Amino acid sequence: MSIRIGIYGYGNLGRGVESAIRQNPDMELKAVFTRRDPAALKIRTENVPVVSAADVDQWTDKIDVMILCGGSATDLPVQTPALAEKFTLINSFDTHAKIPEHFAAVDAAAKKGGKVAMISLGWDPGMFSLNRMIASVVLTEGKNYTFWGRGVSQGHSDAIRRIEGVIDARQYTVPVPEAVQKVRNGENPELGTRDMHTRECYVVAAEGADKAKIEQEIKTMPNYFADYDTTVHFISAEEMKEKHSGLPHGGFVIRSGVTGFEKEHKQVIEYSLKLDSNPEFTACVLVAYARAACRMAAEGQTGCKTVFDVAPAYLSAMDGAELRAHLL
Amino acid sequence: MSIRIGIYGYGNLGRGVESAIRQNPDMELKAVFTRRDPAALKIRTENVPVVSAADVDQWTDKIDVMILCGGSATDLPVQTPALAEKFTLINSFDTHAKIPEHFAAVDAAAKKGGKVAMISLGWDPGMFSLNRMIASVVLTEGKNYTFWGRGVSQGHSDAIRRIEGVIDARQYTVPVPEAVQKVRNGENPELGTRDMHTRECYVVAAEGADKAKIEQEIKTMPNYFADYDTTVHFISAEEMKEKHSGLPHGGFVIRSGVTGFEKEHKQVIEYSLKLDSNPEFTACVLVAYARAACRMAAEGQTGCKTVFDVAPAYLSAMDGAELRAHLL
Numbered sequence: 001m002s003i004r005i006g007i008y009g010y011g012n013l014g015r016g017v018e019s020a021i022r023q024n025p026d027m028e029l030k031a032v033f034t035r036r037d038p039a040a041l042k043i044r045t046e047n048v049p050v051v052s053a054a055d056v057d058q059w060t061d062k063i064d065v066m067i068l069c070g071g072s073a074t075d076l077p078v079q080t081p082a083l084a085e086k087f088t089l090i091n092s093f094d095t096h097a098k099i100p101e102h103f104a105a106v107d108a109a110a111k112k113g114g115k116v117a118m119i120s121l122g123w124d125p126g127m128f129s130l131n132r133m134i135a136s137v138v139l140t141e142g143k144n145y146t147f148w149g150r151g152v153s154q155g156h157s158d159a160i161r162r163i164e165g166v167i168d169a170r171q172y173t174v175p176v177p178e179a180v181q182k183v184r185n186g187e188n189p190e191l192g193t194r195d196m197h198t199r200e201c202y203v204v205a206a207e208g209a210d211k212a213k214i215e216q217e218i219k220t221m222p223n224y225f226a227d228y229d230t231t232v233h234f235i236s237a238e239e240m241k242e243k244h245s246g247l248p249h250g251g252f253v254i255r256s257g258v259t260g261f262e263k264e265h266k267q268v269i270e271y272s273l274k275l276d277s278n279p280e281f282t283a284c285v286l287v288a289y290a291r292a293a294c295r296m297a298a299e300g301q302t303g304c305k306t307v308f309d310v311a312p313a314y315l316s317a318m319d320g321a322e323l324r325a326h327l328l
Numbered sequence: 329m330s331i332r333i334g335i336y337g338y339g340n341l342g343r344g345v346e347s348a349i350r351q352n353p354d355m356e357l358k359a360v361f362t363r364r365d366p367a368a369l370k371i372r373t374e375n376v377p378v379v380s381a382a383d384v385d386q387w388t389d390k391i392d393v394m395i396l397c398g399g400s401a402t403d404l405p406v407q408t409p410a411l412a413e414k415f416t417l418i419n420s421f422d423t424h425a426k427i428p429e430h431f432a433a434v435d436a437a438a439k440k441g442g443k444v445a446m447i448s449l450g451w452d453p454g455m456f457s458l459n460r461m462i463a464s465v466v467l468t469e470g471k472n473y474t475f476w477g478r479g480v481s482q483g484h485s486d487a488i489r490r491i492e493g494v495i496d497a498r499q500y501t502v503p504v505p506e507a508v509q510k511v512r513n514g515e516n517p518e519l520g521t522r523d524m525h526t527r528e529c530y531v532v533a534a535e536g537a538d539k540a541k542i543e544q545e546i547k548t549m550p551n552y553f554a555d556y557d558t559t560v561h562f563i564s565a566e567e568m569k570e571k572h573s574g575l576p577h578g579g580f581v582i583r584s585g586v587t588g589f590e591k592e593h594k595q596v597i598e599y600s601l602k603l604d605s606n607p608e609f610t611a612c613v614l615v616a617y618a619r620a621a622c623r624m625a626a627e628g629q630t631g632c633k634t635v636f637d638v639a640p641a642y643l644s645a646m647d648g649a650e651l652r653a654h655l656l
Contacts, residue, residue, distance in 0.1 A: 019589050023468045044589055100653050125656045127466070130640060131599075133655040137616045137643045138455070138609075140351045184602070259612060261347050261372055265604035267612075271459075272600075274512070276593035281466075284587060284595075288465045308644075308651050312458060313636040315465045323636050325428050327461040328453045
């Protein structure tokens with residue numbers, strides 16, 4: 001019997017989950033939930049209902065795992081605890097600093113309802129966290145480095161779009177190649193914010209807008225750009241559409257450590273991602289963990305979980321003997 | 329209270345475990361077991377007894393986890409099932425084709441004794457398996473590629489040493505850069521044995537030995553070299569000692585897949601290792617999994633486990649809240 005999935009929120013990530021479900025034959029999309037008018041929302045999968053979020057309670061028996069696809073700023077902190085009492089669910093909550101608080105709220109709700117809830121799935125947090133953590137326990141004396149990019153940061157792109165005179169913007173986060181090379185060499189450098197990443201901005205300005213002023217406003221924006229070497233390129237709307245409509249991303253987590261009685265041996269572990277589509281990759285991680293959540297719930301586990309709590313075998317449709325024979 | 333570790337077998341790997349224990353403050357080396365004369369074996373750690381393997385049964389109450397450090401060819405297949413009834417234990421059994429058989433034997437013994445036994449820990453099998461497997465469930469439509477090296481293959485070095493007229497030999501396995509590049513680009517090439525790796529041999533020949541004959545014997549050796557492009561360099565014993573006394577290794581596991589409704593997006597996951605010391609890195613993995621084995625045993629779990637069965641949180645000395653705050 002297939003695992004019945006609900007998608008809660010239908011933006012880039014929700015569409016990515018819809019697509020990922022088609023690549024997992026043991027999964028079935030059961031319904032898409034939206035806060036918009038369901039009649040106005042057209043999804044890609046035929047014969048699957050679009051349901052008003054207001055009616056979600058009628059679906060508790062028809063959904064095995066609800067995949068929450070809202071944003072981390074305002075949607076997930078509210079929706080996740082509210083739904084965790086009623087559904088086995090997973091999300092991609094990615095505000096690192098607020099994870100402990102979010103975990104506590106979701107854990108309480110999930111335990112109250114006797115459900116499993118998994119949070120902060122995706123690639124960072126998610127796959128990067130898993131690799132940071134395992135690399136840290138293997139090489140106990142060492143340093144972790146995380147580089148992001150080259151890829152589109154949606155938060156930074158949005159920040160530029162809020163500037164007066166800006167019609168559209170795309171911001172690429174770019175790792176500094178020299179810094180990456182030093183880390184890969186096992187040199188364990190001390191790296192500040194500016195040493196690790198640069199920020200490349202592509203901006204479509206309104207006709208007659210003051211480009212010098214826009215550039216200045218971007219480069220001095222606190223938190224987002226002031227601490228980085230930032231370049232700004234003004235381009236046409238056509239060029240934006242042609243060259244910058246994708247959502248590529250990626251990055252690397254590198255752990256560089258030492259072993260041996262005299263700590264004489266350098267050892268470097270690197271995990272890297274090169275993604276044509278950031279939301280589709282995040283969606284693929286979510287769908288694999290949906291399988292794990294479903295199984296852990298079936299075993300009677302309850303409460304909030306993260307990637308750290310999931311034995312890898314739960315992620316796969318193969319059984320233990322197949323995994324050992326083919327992938328160990 | 330620290331985790332009391334026994335080391336069973338004291339070669340390169342055993343010494344690596346001894347060294348790794350010093351980098352893990354919650355671990356304590358309790359004894360080293362050897363089939364040699366204990367009086368003749370000197371270890372690096374003071375005030376730790378070297379015990380005859382014949383007396384191992386007297387230590388069942390004094391060892392929390394036994395780390396088996398013998399070879400996969402003849403030691404581990406016998407020792408692991410024999411000891412799994414009496415000790416929580418782990419090993420680095422790495423004969424991929426025989427893992428299912430080894431698992432069955434160890435599982436039966438561990439269950440009979442009510443113990444936990446973990447097998448095939450290290451980097452391949454081990455960390456590489458974990459990454460192959462997780463990458464495969466995330467990108468369900470794709471291909472796995474495993475490259476080893478540049479690094480010393482001890483099995484291939486030994487094979488050369490058995491040739492008449494050879495005094496010493498070191499064999500490096502080297503990934504073919506063009507093949508790696510194609511895979512990293514997401515081209516999903518079909519690659520045969522010869523396309524992926526070359527073999528570089530450094531040989532010290534006896535005085536008066538027929539070097540042309542040795543080279544010919546190496547290059548045509550079935551299984552080991554015949555299917556590869558192999559180069560042979562004759563060097564002096566001094567040069568061997570100076571330039572080739574280390575045991576570096578490494579490699580990469582790359583999963584290249586596609587996502588999207590039209591499978592229009594390439595996604596590439598890569599896990600790579602660059603190791604100055606192969607046995608010390610393997611030892612570090614063993615020690616982290618010793619912690620997990622100890623905890624899973626304390627929870628009352630029994631039977632044989634692999635990397636696929638261990639929730640990552642079990643590996644770390646940190647508790648769940650610390651892990652979420654610092655590494656998620």
